[in-house]
Amino acid sequence: MQQATIAQPRAGFWSRLALWKKILIGMALGMLAGAILGPDAQMLKPIGTLFINAIKMLIVPLVFCSLVVGVTSMQDTRKLGRIGLKSLVLYMGTTAVAISIGLAMGTVFMPGEGINMVAAEAAASAKEAPTLVQTLLDMVPKNPVSALAAGNILQIIVFALGLGIALNLSGEKAKPAVELFESLAEGMYKLTELVMKLAPYGVFGLMAWVSGKYGMEILLPLIKVIAVVYLGCIIHVVVFYSGLISTLGRLNPVRYLKGLVNPAAVAFTTTSSSGTLPATIKAAREEMGVSKGISSFVLPLGATINMDGTALYQGVCALFISQAFGIDLTFSDYLLIIMTSTLASIGTAGVPGAGLIMLSLVLTTVGLPMEGLAIIAGIDRILDMARTTVNVCGDMMVTVLVGKSENELDETVYNRSSTAAEAELA
Numbered sequence: 001m002q003q004a005t006i007a008q009p010r011a012g013f014w015s016r017l018a019l020w021k022k023i024l025i026g027m028a029l030g031m032l033a034g035a036i037l038g039p040d041a042q043m044l045k046p047i048g049t050l051f052i053n054a055i056k057m058l059i060v061p062l063v064f065c066s067l068v069v070g071v072t073s074m075q076d077t078r079k080l081g082r083i084g085l086k087s088l089v090l091y092m093g094t095t096a097v098a099i100s101i102g103l104a105m106g107t108v109f110m111p112g113e114g115i116n117m118v119a120a121e122a123a124a125s126a127k128e129a130p131t132l133v134q135t136l137l138d139m140v141p142k143n144p145v146s147a148l149a150a151g152n153i154l155q156i157i158v159f160a161l162g163l164g165i166a167l168n169l170s171g172e173k174a175k176p177a178v179e180l181f182e183s184l185a186e187g188m189y190k191l192t193e194l195v196m197k198l199a200p201y202g203v204f205g206l207m208a209w210v211s212g213k214y215g216m217e218i219l220l221p222l223i224k225v226i227a228v229v230y231l232g233c234i235i236h237v238v239v240f241y242s243g244l245i246s247t248l249g250r251l252n253p254v255r256y257l258k259g260l261v262n263p264a265a266v267a268f269t270t271t272s273s274s275g276t277l278p279a280t281i282k283a284a285r286e287e288m289g290v291s292k293g294i295s296s297f298v299l300p301l302g303a304t305i306n307m308d309g310t311a312l313y314q315g316v317c318a319l320f321i322s323q324a325f326g327i328d329l330t331f332s333d334y335l336l337i338i339m340t341s342t343l344a345s346i347g348t349a350g351v352p353g354a355g356l357i358m359l360s361l362v363l364t365t366v367g368l369p370m371e372g373l374a375i376i377a378g379i380d381r382i383l384d385m386a387r388t389t390v391n392v393c394g395d396m397m398v399t400v401l402v403g404k405s406e407n408e409l410d411e412t413v414y415n416r417s418s419t420a421a422e423a424e425l426a
């Protein structure tokens, strides 16, 4: 009896630790393992892949069910339109600011100075970027089942919105279907919770692999471009997002930053904002207190059309390439970059490396050489980690603001200190 009481606190230490702390520990240990093992850290990657697969498994059913429920819980179609419009304006506006920050950072810090592009050897993996019209046309699925099977989030959103509105209009007759979606969505939330328990281990495996693969030797010549992108990303989240949260939302920005830790860590290590969706939705509800209706509509939309980190990265990279090739950009080139990049972010999928493909679109628009992509491709994963994190933080910021403006943000949950939340969980 005595022994059991003594042994208990030790055994419970890890399980009592809040998830975000476990994730941070996983990240730090992963970096350490990567530094020690070097390329051999590759063997730890399967742990990360397991986590990524598990979280990917959730995306389609989670987004679909929760979006249908999000719409059916908003009987008022005008409200739906209003929320859609607000989200769109905020998403586009913040993206334009992000790329401006990227361009400003690129101008001030000149990351491309002294880089010899010719000597650099790395294969660009850029594919052809789709046109804007094509992107818009592709939003409507010809076959919703194949959209679900292919995991095309934008098409799934369009179909789920249509189905939700139709169920609302059908009234009493559609009630069983609505209830079915409600209970499926609940099940998916539970499954998300279970999968998130794997996050610390998955993050450990992914971090070990990344830091083992990119030793310092590869990073050093490009350290400036990496530093500029990271600094820009930090400014965008800590200054701009926090600023909007406190000025527009009249909310405590520290709570916003704290509540972000879980999804940000998942985004940083998986480099996919669509893949992070389950974690983002969970945090929006449980940490920020945003209603189910708002979070299940605004977040999936953001994961597909809002790419602030990607836009910021494109701004820095465009300047980096122009400086490295000694090509001067005019003021109208800057404007063109802002416009192209903001619109391109709608068509950028929230998957690893998508931003690099869209960068080719931005480069072509202002006539910058495609060869520049090659050098960026070599370090793209490292840049992707930062930009995906910003993409996810941006989705969350807009969701909190829209929730607040619609009176669908529970401020007692939002303002609850994490110690209180932990005590409750313990």
Ligand code: ASP
Binding pocket: 271, 272, 273, 274, 307, 309, 310, 348, 349, 350, 351, 352, 353, 354, 355, 356, 384, 387, 388, 391
């Ligand atoms: N990986 C990013 C995301 O999922 C997209 C990108 O490559 O910029 O948000």
